[in-house]
Amino acid sequence: MEESAELVAGHSIAAVERDTGLQKDTLRVWERRYGFPQPLRDANGERVYPPEQLERLRQIKRLIDQGMRPGKIFAADAASLEEWLGNAPAGTDEPQHAEFLALLRRQRSGELRQNLQQNLLKLGLQRFVTELVGPLSVEVGLAWKRGEVSVAEEHLYTEQLQTVLRGAIQALHNPTQRPRILLTTFPDEQHSLGLLMAEAMLAPEGACCTSLGIQTPLADIAHAAISGEFDIVALAFSSHFPARQAHAGLAELRQQLPAHVEIWVGGKHLTERAAPAAGLIYLADMAALLSALSHWRNRGTG
Amino acid sequence: MEESAELVAGHSIAAVERDTGLQKDTLRVWERRYGFPQPLRDANGERVYPPEQLERLRQIKRLIDQGMRPGKIFAADAASLEEWLGNAPAGTDEPQHAEFLALLRRQRSGELRQNLQQNLLKLGLQRFVTELVGPLSVEVGLAWKRGEVSVAEEHLYTEQLQTVLRGAIQALHNPTQRPRILLTTFPDEQHSLGLLMAEAMLAPEGACCTSLGIQTPLADIAHAAISGEFDIVALAFSSHFPARQAHAGLAELRQQLPAHVEIWVGGKHLTERAAPAAGLIYLADMAALLSALSHWRNRGTG
DNA sequence: CCCCCTATTTGTCCTGGACAAAAATCAATC
DNA sequence: GATTGATTTTTGTCCAGGACAAATAGGGGG
Incomplete structure (x- = not known):
């Protein structure tokens, strides 16, 4: 009733739904309309998605979350797809932000929080929000779109920032x-x-x-x-x-x-x-x- | 593409899936095999589940999660179904909890937080969690199910508790x-x-x-x-x-x-x-x- | 009592058609 | 030229009803 192990072959449609967030119906209708994904079939005729297709689906989901439309994505070849994923409109990384992003990518949650806390004391709460948190959050979002920051790292950022902000607000x-x-x-x-x-x-x-x-x-x-x-x-x-x-x-x-x-x-x-x-x-x-x-x-x- | 509002009529199959955790396919196959649920249909022939059926489905899901089999549940009449469900060990409201719930219902967020904070200091963080927060959260959930606490009040509780807990954790x-x-x-x-x-x-x-x-x-x-x-x-x-x-x-x-x-x-x-x-x-x-x-x-x- | 074999129950997957919400495109107006 | 409104295309979700395998129950031996 449920795939187990799936040693190397691939993933069931349920597993792909879990991993990508794309509904089963959507996966099937894409296959029908656009010819992708094109999963293998097991002995029972059920779809088996190879890891490469799952990875590609993850990328496609990212592009769709950014507002791109499936029609364009599926019409494009692999080259332009890579290009879209890499087309960072290069928001001029302020050096301060680059430092935060580096901490984030190395999962240094403690240092990240400490750094945020220091900036809070230096700037005061309101300027901390307008001058640092606002722009930095935008920057983190862009980095996620470019694939430079994972969902987990974005979550880490949110958590640390929540702790710092809540602490400051509580006192007031x-x-x-x-x-x-x-x-x-x-x-x-x-x-x-x-x-x-x-x-x-x-x-x-x-x-x-x-x-x-x-x-x-x-x-x-x-x-x-x-x-x-x-x-x-x-x-x-x-x-x-x-x-x-x-x-x-x-x-x-x-x-x-x-x-x-x-x-x-x-x-x-x-x-x-x-x-x-x-x-x-x-x-x-x-x-x-x-x-x-x-x-x-x-x-x-x- | 997505139901919105759904003023009083009922819920789409997607909404029921969200609320009960029962997959769409399962809901359809139950309808086919057991004759329940039996949703209405909208102008487009799509299933519209009345609130009573959704509530019943929630109960059935609870029973299944407890290990009961669908066959037995659907064969039983309403009376014995009530009986299955009725064996809930009526949580005895501790007076302390009643006090918190009263604050919640009167939207006294400040006093609520203060009260939580005092209990945190009195009990220490770990006992605060095991002895107060755990049981209290269950109680709030039950009160919500009984309709004694609104969603907004439940949110208020969550927010205040988050503030208190995060503050304590941060220091450690x-x-x-x-x-x-x-x-x-x-x-x-x-x-x-x-x-x-x-x-x-x-x-x-x-x-x-x-x-x-x-x-x-x-x-x-x-x-x-x-x-x-x-x-x-x-x-x-x-x-x-x-x-x-x-x-x-x-x-x-x-x-x-x-x-x-x-x-x-x-x-x-x-x-x-x-x-x-x-x-x-x-x-x-x-x-x-x-x-x-x-x-x-x-x-x-x- | 435990283990193996068979029968039933039950959840998930399949196909291919349909349709409405959202987006895009086009038309007409200020 | 830009904004609003109507029309077309795109796209995700829903439907029916058939199929099948995993999970469970039931029935003998050892």
């Missing part, structure tokens, strides 16, 4: 001040760093931040905001969150919340596209959080 | 000692608290823990373990992770890792079922981590 928590801000994301959103960075920007300003973490259902966000008497609901969206889904959800949330509760929308790709929905405040970057905050305070007192 | 990190333990979960696993609790148990013992957080692809776990020269890979599984998927993945991981790297498997429901896969060390609870650790040390020095 002030439960009595205003505004009261509820931070969270929609369901399907996987990335929590944006929330932590936002909290790190707002906490030193004396805002009372409460984070629900990622993936809070819409109805729960609205209910929590009302019953917790929050002034602002801040939503974070990572760059590949479907814009359509975001706008639909935001419209519904706006409707469920009383007008005096502001909704802050973080996520560069949502601000770029002109989508001037009423009653929403779009924030292009972390610095914009500060102006939005002072704006709220001026309004409140003025 | 010791990068030079042995064994070096890599902590993470398989893809599809959503819950990170188990990892943090494990780290909290191990760090005071002088183990060098590195957490990759949740959802690390199999190949990346193996690669990171080897290149990082880890002695142990510890995987956490929450109670509803599909056992089948877990065992398949563990077998493959065992194959990809050198024999001298131990694999520790955390998750009560995986240890209950007799699944004596060779080369894996099953841990029924947090306390078992300590005996596994001393076992490793005796072996290493003995």
